[in-house]
Amino acid sequence: LGLYSNNIREKALQILLAQISLHETRHLIENLIAWPDIEIQMFLNELMTLLNPIRLANPEVRSEPCIKSYCKLLSPWESNSLHAFVEFLTEIAQALKPTQISIFIHSGVLDFLLHVYVTNFFDPLADFDSGAIHRTSYLYAACQHLLTMLCEHQLAVAAISDHPLGALWPALAPLPFPVHGRLERAAVRIDVWNSSPNPLILWRLFAIFDMMGDYTRIIDESLLYDICVDLLQLSG
16 A cells, blocks of 8 residues: 555556446455455455445535446446445455454444444435335345344454444344343443534434435334434433
8 A cells, every 4th residue: 555646546446446336346355355454454444434425425525536436337226326335345254264353343344334324324326215215224234244244253243342333233133242121222322322423413313304204114113212212312
């Protein structure tokens, strides 16, 4: 990293992101996991920074060459534009040795998933489409698969449990990090919001407003409970 000009690096990233959007990543992953651990970590962090859903919500960011390259070759059947990237992350995690899982965790994947959650798994690169529930559920399923795979490693379970993601992630399906009973879960969520930056809280409120205003949507009871806990805390 840092050996080439910004122009050369950006052109290379554009091609790599195009490959990711096409789900043609086998050779990319085979070569990537042979890199030194620190360089794998830095590369993944750069990609997750580029494709962070909060960042992508800015219309100016969507016109960046790397983002345009990623979007250009996405299949029209791709239900959520971030699905290809989350699937790529899952394949990376599966390809790494168990001793390398720590570099994946420290690459920023938990923060990335947290931002996906607070934006309610919306598609940041699609035109606004109220009622397109499949877009959120498709991405949720991909993220849930990634977390399930990570939780095969005790180190990952411990890291998730200590991260805000462990307290906030939807309790729709069982995962081995603590979800707690309802009262304890509510207390833990409150602690997380008390220490969260305002932009993250505002995104959560925006996502709740979007969910509650979508009359085509049937919201699971556990999600409604989390919504009520969050609104009562954030209105205090």
